[in-house]
Amino acid sequence: MAGHIQDRWFKTETGPDSKPRRVKxxxxxxxxxxxxxxxxxxxxxxxxxxxxxxxxxxxxxxxNIEADMSRGQYIDPKAARTTxxxxxxxxxxxxxxxxxxxxxxxxRLRLHAFPRIGNRPxxxxxxxxxxxxxxxxxxxxxxxxxxxNIYSDVRAVLSAAVDDGLLARNPCGxxxxxxxxxxARRVTPWLPEQVFAVREALTERYRAMVDLGxxxxxxxxxxxxxxxxxxxxxxxxxxxxxxxxxxIRGKAVFAPPKGNKARDVPLPGAVVxxxxxxxxxxxPVPVTLPMRTPDGPKVTFRLLFSNSAGGxxxxxxxxxxxxxxxxxxxxxxxxxKAGQPHASAREHGMHALRHFYASVLLDAGxxxxxxxxxxxxxxxxxxxxxxxxxxxDSQDRARKALDQLFRRGDSAA
Numbered sequence: 369m370a371g372h373i374q375d376r377w378f379k380t381e382t383g384p385d386s387k388p389r390r391v392k393x394x395x396x397x398x399x400x401x402x403x404x405x406x407x408x409x410x411x412x413x414x415x416x417x418x419x420x421x422x423x424x425x426x427x428x429x430x431x432n433i434e435a436d437m438s439r440g441q442y443i444d445p446k447a448a449r450t451t452x453x454x455x456x457x458x459x460x461x462x463x464x465x466x467x468x469x470x471x472x473x474x475x476r477l478r479l480h481a482f483p484r485i486g487n488r489p490x491x492x493x494x495x496x497x498x499x500x501x502x503x504x505x506x507x508x509x510x511x512x513x514x515x516x517n518i519y520s521d522v523r524a525v526l527s528a529a530v531d532d533g534l535l536a537r538n539p540c541g542x543x544x545x546x547x548x549x550x551x552a553r554r555v556t557p558w559l560p561e562q563v564f565a566v567r568e569a570l571t572e573r574y575r576a577m578v579d580l581g582x583x584x585x586x587x588x589x590x591x592x593x594x595x596x597x598x599x600x601x602x603x604x605x606x607x608x609x610x611x612x613x614x615x616i617r618g619k620a621v622f623a624p625p626k627g628n629k630a631r632d633v634p635l636p637g638a639v640v641x642x643x644x645x646x647x648x649x650x651x652p653v654p655v656t657l658p659m660r661t662p663d664g665p666k667v668t669f670r671l672l673f674s675n676s677a678g679g680x681x682x683x684x685x686x687x688x689x690x691x692x693x694x695x696x697x698x699x700x701x702x703x704x705k706a707g708q709p710h711a712s713a714r715e716h717g718m719h720a721l722r723h724f725y726a727s728v729l730l731d732a733g734x735x736x737x738x739x740x741x742x743x744x745x746x747x748x749x750x751x752x753x754x755x756x757x758x759x760x761d762s763q764d765r766a767r768k769a770l771d772q773l774f775r776r777g778d779s780a781a
Contacts, residue, residue, distance in 0.1 A: 371406025371433070373426050402426045406433055409442060416445075443491065443536055450534060452493075453486030456525045467661050468616050468623070473521050480505070480518045481525075490534050493526065495542035505548050515548035554757050557727035558700075558720055565698035573650055574681075574690055577673060579642040580607070581721025584633045585743050588718040589614050590625055592681045595669040596652035600643060605635045609744065611669070613680055619662040620680055622669070627746050634742070646672065655680045691718065726751070727758045 377396040383389040400417035404426040407413050418426040436442040456477055463470050484501055501522065505515035523540040530538050539545065558566075567578040580586045580594070589612035594600075599608050610630050614623050625631070652670040657680065659667045673681050692710035696703045701713045722743060729739050736759070740751035 371404060371430050373423065373430070374403045374405060375401065375423075376403060377401050377420070404430050406430060408444060409437065410444075414445065441536060443533060445491070449489045449491065451486060452488050452490060452525065453482045455490060455529055455534065456482065456486070459525050459528050466623075466628075468614055471616060472517075476514075476518045476521050477525070480508075480510070481522050485522070490526075490529050493535065493539045495539045495545050498522070498539050498542075498545045502546065502548050512548055512550035516550050519547045555723045555727075555754060556715075557723045557758065560724075562698060562700060563721065563724055566694045566700070569694035569697035570690060573676070574673065574686070576639075576642045576646040577718075578721060579639045581718055582724050583636050583639040583642075585722045585725035586633070587612065587626065587722065587744075588683060590744075591718075592671070592673060592683065593622060593669075594672045596647060596672050597670050599672075600635070602635070602640050602644070605637070605640065606632045607635045607639075608632050613657070613683075615683065616662055619658075620682070621658050621660060621662060621664065622667055623660050625744055627744060629744065629746075631741060631744050643672070650674070653678050687717070723755075726755050730755060730759045733760070 376399065377393055378390045379393050380388050381391055401420040402418040402423050403415050404418065405413060405415040416426075416429060418429075433442070460470065460474050460477070463473070481501075484504060485497065488497065502515075502519060505518060506512070508515070510518075519540075523538065526535060526538045526540060529535040563578065563582045567575050567582075570578065577591050580591045581588070584607055586594070586607070586609060590609050593611045593613040594607070595610070599610060601608070608630060609625050609632075611622050612625055613620055615621075650673075652672055653674040654668050655671045655674065656666050656668040658664040671680060675681050675685070688710075692701065692713060695701045695713055695716050696710060700716050701711050704710050726739055726743060729742070730736075736752050736755075737748050739755070740748040743751060745751045
């Protein structure tokens with residue numbers, strides 16, 4: 369037995385005949401009768417009280433404690449009463465991932481997970497509670513992909529609680545639990561005339577950004593962070609993606625590209641001409657920003673693109689003041705009424721230029737591996753999942769190849 373059971377209603381004392389006898393205590397008939405006590409692995413004594421006629425339940429509880437200790441599955445009851453939010457906030461402070469990723473996880477937990485399950489003690493979690501959370505997320509206005517990210521964050525917190533011995537098993541791992549459903553949305557790439565129309569509608573200062581997005585597949589932050597000193601090699605026809613400009617808690621920083629991996633991308637002749645014209649009209653501007661984090665060391669690069677004040681291009685300002693008006697001029701979104709903002713255009717952000725770039729390469733027969741490398745994806749499987757429907761149909765390719773073969777055979781005959 370891991371401990372012992374105290375009967376609070378009776379005590380043993382020595383009688384007049386020097387023999388032990390049971391006598392009633394001052395607490396007889398009131399309160400919980402039995403207190404099961406044991407010493408935990410940390411040397412601290414813990415206990416749980418049971419009412420009259422439940423001595424057997426107290427013994428079974430102690431037996432389970434002893435079994436959990438022997439299997440290494442013991443959970444400290446007091447620590448397990450820690451709420452999801454209390455443990456989640458502690459878990460967030462211990463993360464060592466990229467700061468911008470930490471900010472995203474913290475935001476998702478704070479806005480969506482903590483309000484729903486933050487007050488629930490860790491030891492009370494059951495698969496049904498996770499099922500309820502998933503249902504709430506699916507019924508909320510957020511996208512399926514964002515809901516799935518929230519679910520992944522919750523699962524990670526609960527996994528850490530298991531590792532710390534505060535939870536016996538992760539309820540997200542139950543067979544009855546599934547992550548939020550993500551609607552499979554097919555990418556519909558822009559037509560060439562739409563790309564050119566948006567480019568033409570932008571001011572001259574920013575037109576070459578379209579060339580880099582549609583002609584090289586760079587992300588918006590990578591375009592904004594492109595340096596004229598170490599990124600462009602017109603002789604070899606390559607652009608080396610070394611960094612991006614990103615916002616962390618509202619502050620701009622230089623950071624490595626997504627995935628922390630630099631890459632070389634072919635630089636088409638038309639894009640070379642556009643970049644040369646850009647540098648002739650707008651001389652690259654030295655911009656000093658912290659590296660990686662808002663309190664990181666300051667570094668300076670001569671950026672290819674700058675705003676009219678000579679500073680870095682602020683993504684939010686550019687999207688509202690330049691990009692959306694260009695979309696409206698190109699007919700991709702409605703022209704707003706006087707005094708009204710432009711409509712939401714999530715599917716027509718600068719990422720649409722990357723989709724166009726990928727669609728052109730795949731249609732030309734480029735391999736999925738090469739497209740993945742040029743886009744900076746961590747895994748070609750990701751590229752395939754996003755763009756598989758844009759690849760030329762294999763049956764069409766087979767028919768064309770065989771038709772060409774038989775036509776040559778007929779000619780030889």
